[in-house]
Amino acid sequence: MSERVLLTGITGYIGQHCGAELLNQGYEVVGTVxxxxxxxxxxxxxxxVAPVDKLSFVQADLLSDDGWDEAVxxxxxxxxxxxxxxxxxxxxxxxxxxxxVDGTKRVVAAAQKAGVRRLVLxxxxxxxxxxxxxxxxxxxxxSDHEAEIGAYSKSKTLAERAAWDIAxxxxxxxxxxxxxxxxxxxxxxxxxGQSVTMMTDMINGKMPMLPxxxxxxxxxxDVAQLHVTAMTADGAAGQRFIAATAEPIEMIAMAQILKDxxxxxxxxxxxxxxxxxxxxxxxxxxKGMLPxxxxxxxxxxxxxxxxLGWEPTPVETSVKDMAAAISG
Numbered sequence: 001m002s003e004r005v006l007l008t009g010i011t012g013y014i015g016q017h018c019g020a021e022l023l024n025q026g027y028e029v030v031g032t033v034x035x036x037x038x039x040x041x042x043x044x045x046x047x048x049v050a051p052v053d054k055l056s057f058v059q060a061d062l063l064s065d066d067g068w069d070e071a072v073x074x075x076x077x078x079x080x081x082x083x084x085x086x087x088x089x090x091x092x093x094x095x096x097x098x099x100x101v102d103g104t105k106r107v108v109a110a111a112q113k114a115g116v117r118r119l120v121l122x123x124x125x126x127x128x129x130x131x132x133x134x135x136x137x138x139x140x141x142x143s144d145h146e147a148e149i150g151a152y153s154k155s156k157t158l159a160e161r162a163a164w165d166i167a168x169x170x171x172x173x174x175x176x177x178x179x180x181x182x183x184x185x186x187x188x189x190x191x192x193g194q195s196v197t198m199m200t201d202m203i204n205g206k207m208p209m210l211p212x213x214x215x216x217x218x219x220x221x222d223v224a225q226l227h228v229t230a231m232t233a234d235g236a237a238g239q240r241f242i243a244a245t246a247e248p249i250e251m252i253a254m255a256q257i258l259k260d261x262x263x264x265x266x267x268x269x270x271x272x273x274x275x276x277x278x279x280x281x282x283x284x285x286x287k288g289m290l291p292x293x294x295x296x297x298x299x300x301x302x303x304x305x306x307x308l309g310w311e312p313t314p315v316e317t318s319v320k321d322m323a324a325a326i327s328g
Contacts, residue, residue, distance in 0.1 A: 002026050002027055002028045002054060003027055003028065003076040003077065004027070004028040004029075004030060004074050004075045004076060004077075005022050005027045005028065005029050005030070005075060005076070005077045005078070005079060005231070006030050006032065006071055006072050006075040006077070006078045006079070006111075006116075007019055007022065007029055007030065007031050007032070007078075007079045007081065008031075008032045008060075008062075008078070008079070008080045008081055008082035008107055009032070009080075009081035009082030009083065009122075010029075010031030010032065010033065010042060010057070010081075011031075011033055011034075011038045011041075011042045011188070012081065012082070013182070013186050013188070013196060013220060014081050014122060014179075014182060014220060014223055014224065015031070015081045015082065016042065016045050016046055016186075016187040016188055017184075017187060017220050017221055017223065017224035018079055018081055018223075018224045018227050018228070019031055019042075019046050019050070019055065020046050020049045020050035020187065020224065021050075021221075021224040021225055021227070021228045022079070022228055023046065023050040023051055023052065023054060023055060024049075024050045024051075025228060026054075027054070027077075027228075028054040028056075029054060029055050029056070030056050030057070030058055030071060030075065031055065031056070031057050031058070032057075032058055032059070032060040032067075032071055032082065033057050033058070033059060033060075034059070034060075034061050034062075035059070036057065036059055039057045041188065042057075042188065043055060043057075045187040045188040046187060048187060049187065058070070058071045062082055062083075062099045062100075062102065062103025062106065062107075063098075063099055063102065063103065065106060068106050068107065068110040069110055069113065069114070071110070072110045072111055072113075072114040072116060073114055074114075075111075075114065075116055076116065076117050077116060077117060077118055077119070077120070077231045077232075078107065078111040078116050078118075078119040078120070079119075079120045079122075079227050079228075079231065080104065080107045080108070080119060080120070080121045080122065080163075081122045081227075082103065082107075083099070083100045083103065083104075083122065083155070083156070083159065093151035093154065093155075095151075096151045096152060096155045097151060097154055097155040097158060100155035100156065100158070100159040101155065101158045101159045101162050103159075104121070104159040104160075104162050104163050105162050105163075105166060107119075108121075108162075108163050108166045108167060108174075109166060111172060112166070112167070112170050112171075112172045115171075115172075116172050117172065117173065118172065118173040118174070118175060118231055118232075118236075118237060119163075119167070119172060119173070119174050119175075120174075120175050120176070120177060120227050120230045120231050121160065121163050121174065121175070121176045121177070122176075122177055122179070122223075122227070123156055123159070123160040123176050123177065123178045123240070124153075124156040124178055124179060124180075125178050125179065125180045125216060125242060125244050125299060126143065126149075126152065126153040126156050126157070127142065127143055127153070127156040127157040127160045127161075127178060128141040128142060128143060128178060128240075128242070128299075129141065129143065129297045129299070130143035130144075130147075130149035130150065130153035130154075130157065131143055131144055131147045131148070131149040131153075132295070132297050133295055133297075134295070134296055134297060134298075135297065135298070136246075136297075136298040136299065136300055137297060137298070137299060137300065138242070138299070138300030138302075138303075139178070139239065139240040139241065139242060139300070139303060142157065142161075143157045145157045145158055145161075160176060160240075163176070164176075173237035173238065174237070174238065175230040175231075175233075175236045175237055175238070175239055175240075175241070176239070176240045176241065177223065177226050177227050177230060177241050177243050178240055178241060178242050178243060178244075179218050179223050179243040179244060180215055180216035180217050180218050180242075180243065180244025180245065180299070181195050181215035181216065181217045181218070181244070181249075182195050182217075182218055182219075182220050182223055183195055183199070183217055183218070183219060183220065183315075183318040183319055183322050184219040184220035184221055184222075184313070184318045184321055184322050185220070185321045185322050185324070185325035186220075186322075186325055186326075195322075196322070196326070199258075199319075199322055199323060199326060200326050202254075202255060202258060202263075202266050202267075203258065203263050203265065203266060203323055203326060203327060204265060205265030205266070205267070207267060208267050208269070209267060209269045209270065209271035209275075210251045210252055210255055210267060210268070210269065210270055210271060211251060211270075211271050211293055212251075212270055212271070212273060212293050213250075213251050213293060213295075214248035214249060214250045214251065214295070214296055215248055215249055215251070216242075216244035216245045216246070216247070216248045216249070216297075216298075216299050217244060217245050217249050217315050217318065218243045218244045218245070218312070218318075219312070219313035219317070219318040220318075221313060222243065222310065222312055222313050223243050225310075226241060226243050226304065226308055226310060229308045229309065230308060233307060233308055235307045236307055236308065239303065239307065241301075241303060241304045241307070241308060242299050242300070242301040242303070242304055243301075243304060243310075244299055244301060245299075245301075245312070245315065246298055246299050246300070246301050247298055248296055248297060248298065249315055252268055252270060254315075254319055255267065255268045256268055257315075257316050257319045257320065258319060258320075258323055261319075261320050261323060263323060263327070273293055
């Protein structure tokens with residue numbers, strides 16, 4: 001009999017790929033949804049690339065205790081992907097931080113109580129490098145959540161800290177995947193995720209100038225594989241794994257890949273930083289980007305190769321496949 005995995009956030013960009021990867025590897029998957037109205041669309045999206053006979057759904061919300069104990073019953077593993085992803089500036093940052101932190105606490109506590117063997121949490125490289133101006137940083141690095149690092153980075157840092165605090169000293173093992181900017185094709189018809197929105201705007205010519213930003217990047221299919229590998233890999237328990245290129249990729253370089261692939265509306269002009277600062281006064285998405293402007297932070301991702309046997313998808317492939325999925 002195949003082992004059962006609870007997968008939170010199965011309706012999302014990363015979650016759908018994690019569901020597909022788990023099902024393709026023979027696991028029984030229970031996906032959590034905030035609303036049962038999303039079940040059919042999610043099942044149809046995953047069915048394009050994986051068998052769905054071992055896929056079921058359960059209703060549970062990160063902001064409520066209801067349903068979590070039942071959801072995790074009989075599960076050997078939990079993959080906790082669900083979390084809001086918005087880089088934009090929030091007037092009240094608790095709108096983003098509370099669901100991420102409280103939701104993580106609920107899921108980790110329910111998993112511990114149910115005797116789950118190992119939980120794999122989706123965090124972000126931003127919980128390691130937000131607020132840092134340069135240098136190379138590895139899994140031991142933490143962002144300073146007291147600093148002005150933006151609500152999203154703060155939510156990821158605090159949620160991951162909470163998971164480690166709860167898991168400490170318990171029988172359940174914890175492993176964390178820390179992706180950079182996630183690219184690659186979305187399985188679902190629903191466009192979600194900041195990277196998908198950004199790519200769509202670039203292709204459609206809605207970004208006449210590009211911010212002076214560089215992101216360490218990863219393919220969404222790699223992120224899914226790394227989550228599933230981390231569930232059972234020897235040496236993964238108690239570790240954080242950077243899922244991102246060691247060197248950051250300039251947005252201009254990404255735009256050039258798109259242009260070379262025939263997306264004629266893509267701009268390769270760089271926006272002056274003073275203009276972005278001006279725009280940030282009335283555009284919260286731009287304001288959310290400001291902490292990352294002009295920063296070039298490198299990453300030490302060696303543990304991801306050594307422990308999880310990662311074979312990265314080339315950045316060019318991720319960008320082209322994502323653009324093709326959006327355009328198609």
